Amino acid sequence: MMSLLRTTMTSATGGYVTRRLHVPQEVWSQGGAKLTNVSEKVRVVAILCSALEDLQTSSSEYFGAGNVSSGMALGIGSIGRTEGEAWISRLEDFSTVCDGVVASFGKKLGVGEGFVVKKTTWGDKLGRRFDKLTNGKNLDSPAAYVAGLRKLFLHVQLLDEHSKAITSQPVAPAYAAFPADIRVAADKKLKRVSQFFATVVLTFVIRDLSQLLDKYAKKCEKWLAE
Known part of the structure; x- marks a missing residue:
C-alpha cells in the first residue's frame, strides 16, 4: 500500500x-485543503525516516548490499548466530522508535488503536531527536509533509524486503544461514513494526488522502460547472 501511495505522489x-x-498526482499538491496536525505528522515522518536509514545501514552491514528478498544481496561472508542476534537488536531498536512515536503522538493524531505500546524510557531521547531533525524547518507546510511521505514510503520497503525474505519458501539465502530461533524472532519483530505502519502511519495518511480527494472532487465539479 505504501508503495502504491508513493506512486501517486511521484508519477506525473x-x-x-x-x-x-x-x-x-495533483491531489497531493493542491492548495486550500486544511489538514490537521501537519507539524506533528512532519515530525513523525522525519524520525521514522531517520530510524529506517539507520536500519538500512545495519542491514547492509549484516546482509550486504542489495535486495535481501530477491537473493541478490551481495553477501559479506559467514553469517551466523552472532550476526543474527545483532540484527534482532537493531529491529528491537526500531520497534522502540515506533513505541515512542505512539506514546508521544498517538493520542493527538488519533492513531495507534490496537498497537500495544511497550513501556519505554526513550521519550526524552525521542524528543531531542525530533528537535534535531526538524530544526529550522517549516513543520506546518503540506509540501514538507508530502515530501517526507515520499521519502518514508521509499525507505520502508526495506522492511518489506526482509519480511518477504524470511517468509519465502524456501527461505531466502540472506536468512537461510540463521538458526531457526533467530528467524522466528526476526519474523515476530518485523510483524510488529508492520502492525505499527498499518495502525499508525497508514491510518493518518489514508485519512488525509480522503480529505484531499474530497477537496479535489469539489474543485473538479466547480471546473465542470464553469
Missing part, C-alpha cells in the same frame, strides 16, 4: 491505490 499521471480508485 498519479496511480491506482485500488482497482477502482485512481489518485492524480
Whole structure:
C-alpha cells in the first residue's frame, strides 16, 4: 500500500491505490485543503525516516548490499548466530522508535488503536531527536509533509524486503544461514513494526488522502460547472 501511495505522489499521471480508485498526482499538491496536525505528522515522518536509514545501514552491514528478498544481496561472508542476534537488536531498536512515536503522538493524531505500546524510557531521547531533525524547518507546510511521505514510503520497503525474505519458501539465502530461533524472532519483530505502519502511519495518511480527494472532487465539479 505504501508503495502504491508513493506512486501517486511521484508519477506525473498519479496511480491506482485500488482497482477502482485512481489518485492524480495533483491531489497531493493542491492548495486550500486544511489538514490537521501537519507539524506533528512532519515530525513523525522525519524520525521514522531517520530510524529506517539507520536500519538500512545495519542491514547492509549484516546482509550486504542489495535486495535481501530477491537473493541478490551481495553477501559479506559467514553469517551466523552472532550476526543474527545483532540484527534482532537493531529491529528491537526500531520497534522502540515506533513505541515512542505512539506514546508521544498517538493520542493527538488519533492513531495507534490496537498497537500495544511497550513501556519505554526513550521519550526524552525521542524528543531531542525530533528537535534535531526538524530544526529550522517549516513543520506546518503540506509540501514538507508530502515530501517526507515520499521519502518514508521509499525507505520502508526495506522492511518489506526482509519480511518477504524470511517468509519465502524456501527461505531466502540472506536468512537461510540463521538458526531457526533467530528467524522466528526476526519474523515476530518485523510483524510488529508492520502492525505499527498499518495502525499508525497508514491510518493518518489514508485519512488525509480522503480529505484531499474530497477537496479535489469539489474543485473538479466547480471546473465542470464553469
